[in-house]
Amino acid sequence: MSPTSRREFLRTLSAGVGLGAFGAFDPTLLIATDAAAKSYTNPVYAGSMPDPGVMLHEGVYYAFGTTGQDRKADGRIFTLLRSTDLVSWEELGGALTPPDADARFQYWAPEAAYSNATFYLYYAMGGVEEEKFAIRVATSQRPEGPYTDTGTPLVDCTGNRFTIDPHPFRDTDGQWYLFYARNYPNTEGGYHPGTGLAVDRLDGMTRLAGECRTVLRARYPWTLYEAHRRMNVYDATFDWHTIEAPYVRVHRGRYYCFYSGSNWQTANYGVDYAVASHVTGPYTGQGRRARVLHGVPGHVRGPGHHSIVTGPDGSDWVVYHAWNEALTVRQMCIDPLHWTGEGPRVSPSWSRQRGPFGGSLRDHANRS
16 A cells, blocks of 8 residues: 555544445554554664764654764764654764864764754764863754854863763753763762763853752762773772763653763663752662663663653653674664653663554554
């Protein structure tokens, strides 16, 4: 059945019209066909797509991925994909014109936001000097870009030299905040030295208000990044832990700050969360393990650095990266987020699954 005739049939069916014009027809065949067409198998994008930052705008999903030192064919940075269903993705080239001609710079973890008719792309730039990355922001009038850097870094209020993984979050009152990761090379409060999370209020989308505060620091062994890590910039050796890649979601009036922990280069990487009653915290309840999303030996390797979006079915879906079998490329995957009595959970999949296309035949007809 062609797409046009199929839509016409669905409209007729939803209106309660008889099937005489179509001849004898078994509706279960249509349901079976839809089920096959509306499924997915991870990865949904097999190319390199680390740290997928996903934005939903006017029914279209835009995914931005880390490119490091690489450039796309158009000379830009950050892989940009587009989809209407989270399953089939079209590559649009690069998202951002590099702000510096120096090819040594690396560009990490892009994430987009939309406010006041302008699209903003937040990202981290650095890698030329040891443990030195800065958060920057670029703008565009179109979600697919190209984005142009504003020329001014978003500086952490403590002057931290290592700031990465920006996550713009709009609170229920309309105020925007920026969550990000920064280094904490101390053991104050009994925490492990390492990378942790901070938050600051955004002032006009392109500046930080200078009110930064700590959100989370590493407390448990599972977040170990590297034992006996020599860091000359601090003139010290650490058992260095990492909590990074913040992503905030409000659920039943509470703020869930999801994060990735451990070493992104290994299969130990995974996702956990903490909870607060206010956007800036205090956040409590981090786990002794990666409770939300973790690897499955032989199938799922180092899943993490995710986004959470509302799927076409109206439910929450997690878009994350995981390593291929050879551990040479991080690919983009999706799976539903389940809000359970024990907290948010994701069951990472590697076989064919039902896609984010829930609803009845009538619902499908109304969306056609």
